[in-house]
Amino acid sequence: MAVKGLGKPDQVYDGSKIRVGIIHARWNRVIIDALVKGAIERMASLGVEEKNIIIETVPGSYELPWGTKRFVDRQAKLGKPLDVVIPIGVLIKGSTMHFEYISDSTTHALMSLQEKVDMPVIFGLLTCMTEEQALARAGIDEAHSMHNHGEDWGAAAVEMAVKFGK
Numbered sequence: 306m307a308v309k310g311l312g313k314p315d316q317v318y319d320g321s322k323i324r325v326g327i328i329h330a331r332w333n334r335v336i337i338d339a340l341v342k343g344a345i346e347r348m349a350s351l352g353v354e355e356k357n358i359i360i361e362t363v364p365g366s367y368e369l370p371w372g373t374k375r376f377v378d379r380q381a382k383l384g385k386p387l388d389v390v391i392p393i394g395v396l397i398k399g400s401t402m403h404f405e406y407i408s409d410s411t412t413h414a415l416m417s418l419q420e421k422v423d424m425p426v427i428f429g430l431l432t433c434m435t436e437e438q439a440l441a442r443a444g445i446d447e448a449h450s451m452h453n454h455g456e457d458w459g460a461a462a463v464e465m466a467v468k469f470g471k
């Protein structure tokens with residue numbers, strides 16, 4: 306029996322009235338694009354309209370916290386506030402400690418960002434030891450050994466926005 310992973314939602318949430326921001330890093334782009342696609346497809350299946358999914362990008366995962374804050378503020382200023390935001394980044398361990406420092410600092414910054422922007426900030430940061438791990442979690446490894454984690458992030462975004470929206 307599969308134990309790990311996102312359990313079934315307690316109900317199907319209607320995303321037809323929410324606005325979602327996706328802000329993604331451009332490092333490891335092939336994996337990023339698969340994760341973004343998975344999130345969009347899952348949100349569309351939950352009724353989120355294409356015009357209500359706004360996409361922005363930053364250079365790398367380290368820029369996600371600041372970029373997300375600015376992104377949320379700007380959408381509010383435009384009079385089209387977001388209900389939830391999904392920062393997406395892919396960190397793959399290299400031969401230095403760069404990975405550890407970015408993973409840890411970015412994770413903490415995204416967690417605490419929720420208080421500042423007063424909305425759900427979904428954790429879309431893949432922190433992988435190998436490229437194979439990242440490909441698998443984006444559902445694009447040869448063996449298709451795992452589902453696309455971007456789908457989980459899309460589902461979490463709809464649930465959190467609908468259930469705990471302002």
Ligand SMILES: O=c1[nH]c(NC[C@H](O)[C@H](O)[C@H](O)CO)c([N+](=O)[O-])c(=O)[nH]1
Nearest residue numbers: 330332364365366367394395396397403
């Ligand atoms: O998104 C990533 N950024 C990475 N580095 C760039 C970093 O996020 C910043 O963009 C850069 O340091 C400039 O601030 C990565 N690595 O270094 O390995 C990585 O794997 N993923």
